[in-house]
Amino acid sequence: RPRTFSGIQPTADSFHLGNYLGAVRHWVALQETHDAFYCVVDQHAITAGHDAASLRQRSRTAAAQLLAVGLDPERCTLFVQSQVPEHAQLAWILSCITGFGEAGRMVQFKDKSQKHGNERSSVGLFTYPILQAADILLYQANAVPVGEDQRQHLELSRDLAQRFNTMFGATFTVPAPHIVKDTAKITDLQDPTAKMSKSSSSPAGIVNLLEDPARSAKKIRSAVTDTGREIVFDTETKPGVSNLLTIYSALAERSIDDLVNAYAGKGYGDLKKDLGEVVREFVTPVQERTRAYLDDPAQLDKLLAAGAEKARAVAGPTLRTAYERVGFFLPV
Numbered sequence: 001r002p003r004t005f006s007g008i009q010p011t012a013d014s015f016h017l018g019n020y021l022g023a024v025r026h027w028v029a030l031q032e033t034h035d036a037f038y039c040v041v042d043q044h045a046i047t048a049g050h051d052a053a054s055l056r057q058r059s060r061t062a063a064a065q066l067l068a069v070g071l072d073p074e075r076c077t078l079f080v081q082s083q084v085p086e087h088a089q090l091a092w093i094l095s096c097i098t099g100f101g102e103a104g105r106m107v108q109f110k111d112k113s114q115k116h117g118n119e120r121s122s123v124g125l126f127t128y129p130i131l132q133a134a135d136i137l138l139y140q141a142n143a144v145p146v147g148e149d150q151r152q153h154l155e156l157s158r159d160l161a162q163r164f165n166t167m168f169g170a171t172f173t174v175p176a177p178h179i180v181k182d183t184a185k186i187t188d189l190q191d192p193t194a195k196m197s198k199s200s201s202s203p204a205g206i207v208n209l210l211e212d213p214a215r216s217a218k219k220i221r222s223a224v225t226d227t228g229r230e231i232v233f234d235t236e237t238k239p240g241v242s243n244l245l246t247i248y249s250a251l252a253e254r255s256i257d258d259l260v261n262a263y264a265g266k267g268y269g270d271l272k273k274d275l276g277e278v279v280r281e282f283v284t285p286v287q288e289r290t291r292a293y294l295d296d297p298a299q300l301d302k303l304l305a306a307g308a309e310k311a312r313a314v315a316g317p318t319l320r321t322a323y324e325r326v327g328f329f330l331p332v
């Protein structure tokens with residue numbers, strides 16, 4: 001079976017619909033066809049300032065949500081990054097074959113460092129994509145399910161795999177991004193040309209999986225829509241309505257064409273009201289299952305520790321090979 005790997009940051013109290021539709025939904029699907037490794041990347045979550053008191057619980061909540069939307073510990077390996085030290089160890093090696101300028105060209109770094117102020121941005125924020133490459137390469141992943149915003153980071157992972165292989169001998173599988181176009185960029189309800197984002201959207205622009213669905217419905221009702229009245233799909237001229245149709249289509253598993261036909265002659269208000277209902281139907285059981293996992297933290301922690309052990313069984317040998325190839329002095 002081919003391998004898949006992906007990760008998600010526990011930076012907020014809830015995932016949002018962009019995370020789910022752009023990435024996590026595909027994680028669930030790929031469990032069936034791939035040898036799957038999925039990771040709550042808590043080490044990535046400390047690169048831009050964080051609250052130490054809530055990080056551990058956010059990692060639990062992240063894992064609980066992943067299980068609630070359908071990751072099955074029988075069919076995938078789910079773990080927390082900091083429990084597998086090989087990630088940071090391989091990241092060091094990869095950082096030594098990454099160019100300073102190359103890392104500086106990462107747009108996510110440029111955006112975020114600009115926001116925090118260049119002087120105050122951490123070196124960890126700068127090397128963030130190198131740790132991400134280590135995550136992926138340790139598992140020899142073939143496919144990496146992510147949203148569009150991760151494309152450039154995936155390109156770096158590929159470059160680093162190829163470079164290491166050329167310099168030190170074939171060691172890493174060169175990973176391919178698995179980006180499903182339809183939902184690769186869910187946009188902000190208040191700013192439908194920008195992506196829905198944990199760090200940069202306003203609360204009104206984000207639909208969180210764990211928020212009160214009445215609140216979500218209200219946000220959807222207030223979503224910025226476009227001039228005109230017709231419900232048509234056109235991301236250029238109608239980015240707001242198109243975003244709502246994209247979300248609706250993915251959650252209700254109905255094609256965009258089908259929805260456009262069904263809403264012919266109806267108004268934006270009807271679409272928004274019904275989408276609020278679709279969201280409620282989707283999140284209600286997800287919230288119940290998430291709560292059930294969080295109600296038994298000892299069981300959840302055990303499940304994650306078992307995941308980390310399974311992950312180390314793969315990451316350990318890969319790291320050992322990399323250590324040998326670069327000439328490290330392994331203990332006898």
Ligand code: TYM
Nearest residue numbers: 006007008009018019022023132146147184185186195196
């Ligand atoms: P993160 O935690 O920001 O987001 C998790 C996943 O959600 C996707 N995503 C979106 N997809 C569509 N529309 C949106 N508005 C939207 N917002 C977020 C992201 O593309 C991502 O797939 N660097 C990664 C975490 C990471 C990782 C890895 C991913 C660390 N190591 C190794 C893959 C492989 C990140 O910050 O994701």
